[in-house]
Amino acid sequence: MAVGPASLARPAPAAGRSFTLRDLLEREGVWSWLMLTPGVLFLLAFVAYPFFYGIFLSLQERRVTQSGVFVGLSNFETLLHDAVFWQITRNTFVYTIVATLLKLAGGLAMALVMHQHFRGKNLARAFLLLPFIVPTILSTVAWMWILDPTFSVVNWTLVKAGVMKAGPSWLGNASLAMVSIIVVNTWRGLPFYGITLLAGLQTIAPDLYEAAAIDGANARQRFRHVTLPIIKPVLIIVTMFSVIFTFSDFQLVYALTHGGPANATHLFATFAFDVGMSGGQFGMGAAVALSMLPPLALLIVALTLYLRRE
Template sequence: MAVRPATLARPAPLAGRRSTLRGVLEREGVFSWLMLGPGVLFLLAFVAYPFFYGIFLSLEDRRVASPGIFVGLANFATLAHDAVFWQVTRNTFVYVAITTVLKLTGGLGMALVMNQAFRGRNLARAFLLLPFIVPTALSTIAWMWILDPTFSVVNWLLVRAGVIASGYSFLGNATLAMGSLIVVNTWRGMPFYGITLLAGLQTISSDLYEAAAIDGATSVQRFRYVTLPVIKPVLIIVTMFSVIFTFGDFQLIYALTHGGPANATHVFSTWAFDIGMLAGQLGMGAAVALAILPALAVLIVGLTFYLRRE
């Protein structure tokens, strides 16, 4: 009886393809780009494209339902001679500077308190986040009632305490309206500082504080020479993010004051919306939105270089 020769088993093509794919994925560069790809595409679609299209619009005399005419830097030249533009610039820098300082000092104090051991600390930390996680529209409605000239609970308390004879119009007076926005923004943004700085404080080893105490350092000296140097990078990063968010603040201001009274609370974001969307001057609105970019870029680059040097 004839015996057939044994046939050699051939490797399955599918197994070969799998090993090739595994080899490609195991390359660090390829795998890194695969992970970064979705995020990069998202940034290109929703950040880079609108940004460069905004630059293109700012160089045109573009209005709603009409073709744009290239005018170069004429929109920016017009803004430079507009008194309202300089008022909005002043409003923006005052709003950003004061709220940033208040949120920084208040958030740092909040983090130092939350870092101590006391009963109910975890519950207090949870409540700390409430102003930050509540939707802006919802919290703004509550503040509209708190600051209402007729039904304001603040006015009621001040009148009952005999501090004032009659209630104030917090959102109808130019100075009080800006002050009210600063208070609301600080109330809403302080938890972001507090929680972020608290995370930084918890990275500090207790051995450092014990060594400082043995050397006779007071609580102020321990904060100055132990706590502050360690959390300084966190302070810089959180300040940079806060400045960026505050420069672009729109919902809170527009819901409370609509930029009034008499442009007293208009910032770049709200004024750009009024010009671009309500007045239909898309080119001028884009120019207003981009006018703050140089100052913001200088600030971010300066903070970044300072952080690298440290």
């Protein structure tokens, strides 16, 4: 007896039969929403609620010892006339731009090296991931020892090499403190760039390089006209994520310097924590935190439009 498609189809529920849970779950739309529900609830609880509650707090004069009083945009107006806020704005942009450029250049160079064939390549890739997988606080404590003015291995090396007579206070000097946190952030962020760009490089067909070499292109020309155009979307996306992470950095900076000395390394996130939590000014702290949104939103929109155009 031939078996046709009609005999394989599931029979429709008989008239008068009760609608079971199994029948409901077999509907694709219901099953899709059921799978999405945990993620949606997580986003509502840990992203949407804190965000809108932060907006609510930023419109209030609210402290630990008193209930909130609605003040509208007064907190933002106060920030616009605060010299410390503008210093922190400059710190954040300098920190983000310099660290991102260093990670971009270093990560691309690292990816190009790891894309080559050499002995111990897999071991080198494993070591490449170490800065990224080590917990931030743990690696920051190690850097605190490395940069300590008394026990610093960097200072010891510089003094023994005769470069200087006495080692500087890396985290106690305003200029050196900013340089130090940029170096630590770059060290920690390089694996993210390196591994992501390496994945992009591995999608390039070797035939393209061979064709370019036959046409007389040297290594620099092959990189410029073959490699860069193909990995450009990956480069833009990884840069966008890196800027977001760096712009809103908190753990590394707060653990190393607590924003000091004299606000020289305070960023939006660390300053918002100090004002809101340490200072007890919840409304002002929320206003500082929300000040990060406009530049980040502009960056994301600009890069998204650029990617669509490309």
